[in-house]
Amino acid sequence: MKAMPSEAEVRAALQSVRDPEIPVLSIVDLGVVESVAVADGRVKIVLLPTFSGCPALGFMADAVRHKVQALDGVTDVDVAIQLDPVWSTRRITPSGRLALQSFGIAPPGEPPACPYCGSHETQVASVFGPTRCRSVCYCQSCHNPFEQMKTL
Amino acid sequence: MEFGRGLDENLRAVLREFVLTLADDELVLGHRDSEWCAFAPLIEEDVAFASIAQDEIAHAALLYGLLEGLGGGGPDAIVFGRPPEAMRNAVLLERPNGDWAYSVMRHFVYDIADDLRTGLLLRSGETLFRSVADRMRREERYHLDHGRTWLRALALGGPEAVQRLQHALDRIAADAFDLFRPLAWEGALVRAGILPEAPSRLWERFIVRVRAELSPYGMAFTPGVQAPRGRTGEHLRDLADLLQTMGEVWRSDPKAVW
Numbered sequence: 467m468k469a470m471p472s473e474a475e476v477r478a479a480l481q482s483v484r485d486p487e488i489p490v491l492s493i494v495d496l497g498v499v500e501s502v503a504v505a506d507g508r509v510k511i512v513l514l515p516t517f518s519g520c521p522a523l524g525f526m527a528d529a530v531r532h533k534v535q536a537l538d539g540v541t542d543v544d545v546a547i548q549l550d551p552v553w554s555t556r557r558i559t560p561s562g563r564l565a566l567q568s569f570g571i572a573p574p575g576e577p578p579a580c581p582y583c584g585s586h587e588t589q590v591a592s593v594f595g596p597t598r599c600r601s602v603c604y605c606q607s608c609h610n611p612f613e614q615m616k617t618l
Numbered sequence: 619m620e621f622g623r624g625l626d627e628n629l630r631a632v633l634r635e636f637v638l639t640l641a642d643d644e645l646v647l648g649h650r651d652s653e654w655c656a657f658a659p660l661i662e663e664d665v666a667f668a669s670i671a672q673d674e675i676a677h678a679a680l681l682y683g684l685l686e687g688l689g690g691g692g693p694d695a696i697v698f699g700r701p702p703e704a705m706r707n708a709v710l711l712e713r714p715n716g717d718w719a720y721s722v723m724r725h726f727v728y729d730i731a732d733d734l735r736t737g738l739l740l741r742s743g744e745t746l747f748r749s750v751a752d753r754m755r756r757e758e759r760y761h762l763d764h765g766r767t768w769l770r771a772l773a774l775g776g777p778e779a780v781q782r783l784q785h786a787l788d789r790i791a792a793d794a795f796d797l798f799r800p801l802a803w804e805g806a807l808v809r810a811g812i813l814p815e816a817p818s819r820l821w822e823r824f825i826v827r828v829r830a831e832l833s834p835y836g837m838a839f840t841p842g843v844q845a846p847r848g849r850t851g852e853h854l855r856d857l858a859d860l861l862q863t864m865g866e867v868w869r870s871d872p873k874a875v876w
Contacts, residue, residue: 518673518680549746554756594669
């Protein structure tokens with residue numbers, strides 16, 4: 467029997483699980499992975515839902531199960547979704563914020579910095595954007611419309 | 619999910635009833651919101667109302683999810699499988715959208731009620747209630763801002779807009795007591811430590827809040843207590859029509875997995 471992975475190894479593997487709608491952003495950087503516990507070949511992972519009813523959650527949970535099941539030494543994976551603690555955009559890591567920006571989405575916070583030119587001369591055109599987690603903004607400097615993740 | 623674990627049968631039934639009042643309100647208003655998609659006066663508002671609709675229905679889903687721990691079945695069956703008389707939403711929320719003034723005003727007044735109610739849940743003895751309320755409130759503040767922005771724009775927009783807003787507010791005032799009418803089972807939730815006080819105690823605070831928001835525009839909110847009784851299942855034909863539309867696909871094959 468192979469040695470089971472350490473908690474750190476499981477977390478490292480989860481770095482390659484991405485938000486299906488923002489494929490540059492890992493779910494670890496999104497702050498969705500609340501805990502990882504490894505014992506006797508069994509891995510228990512607790513995920514926190516982001517925006518309530520976000521359709522990406524089910525995909526993330528499936529991808530996590532798949533990814534961890536494929537690690538050497540893992541016999542069983544339990545992925546639980548928990549409401550407590552409540553996820554907030556403060557859980558997004560600094561590298562997660564950079565990833566959002568590289569994808570053309572301003573990270574949460576005020577005022578939004580334009581992800582294209584970096585200008586702070588921006589305005590939120592509508593808080594409600596193409597998905598429930600994004601607002602629509604406009605850059606006065608480079609005249610591009612862009613999106614920002616809403617602050618929760 | 620350990621929601622309601624350790625409670626006796628009576629209390630579980632009361633808790634179920636309470637959760638249904640919260641969830642059915644969100645569901646029914648969420649559906650009405652969705653009806654603005656493609657008909658709102660601005661394209662941004664098509665998107666905004668559609669997004670708000672998704673928020674409200676997601677909140678309803680969170681709340682219906684709590685019922686699974688109380689033996690209430692899955693959310694789909696709870697939503698699509700109940701006749702109108704089993705719905706616990708306030709009649710205010712099932713009224714057709716009417717004009718833009720009515721839709722904006724109703725949503726805003728309801729958001730104030732919702733804010734008070736989720737504030738109550740934040741002080742609940744049930745951890746899951748606190749978590750759900752916390753999540754809802756983070757999203758709801760955007761709804762309150764949205765409503766406030768529109769009311770200001772309309773209220774400063776000339777006599778016809780003001781007249782339509784006041785007319786909407788009068789219609790809402792006639793229905794509003796349904797939101798906070800004292801219900802027989804409230805006390806049991808307080809005695810069990812699940813709620814810090816009865817939801818009906820929020821009524822006076824609700825009136826104060828609505829007046830504080832609207833009196834700067836010279837609008838009067840004078841609710842009566844002769845309101846409809848949606849909480850005990852007395853609904854309008856409009857709700858039956860709404861449920862018919864909402865459940866049409868599900869009823870075509872209730873066993874289908876989507």
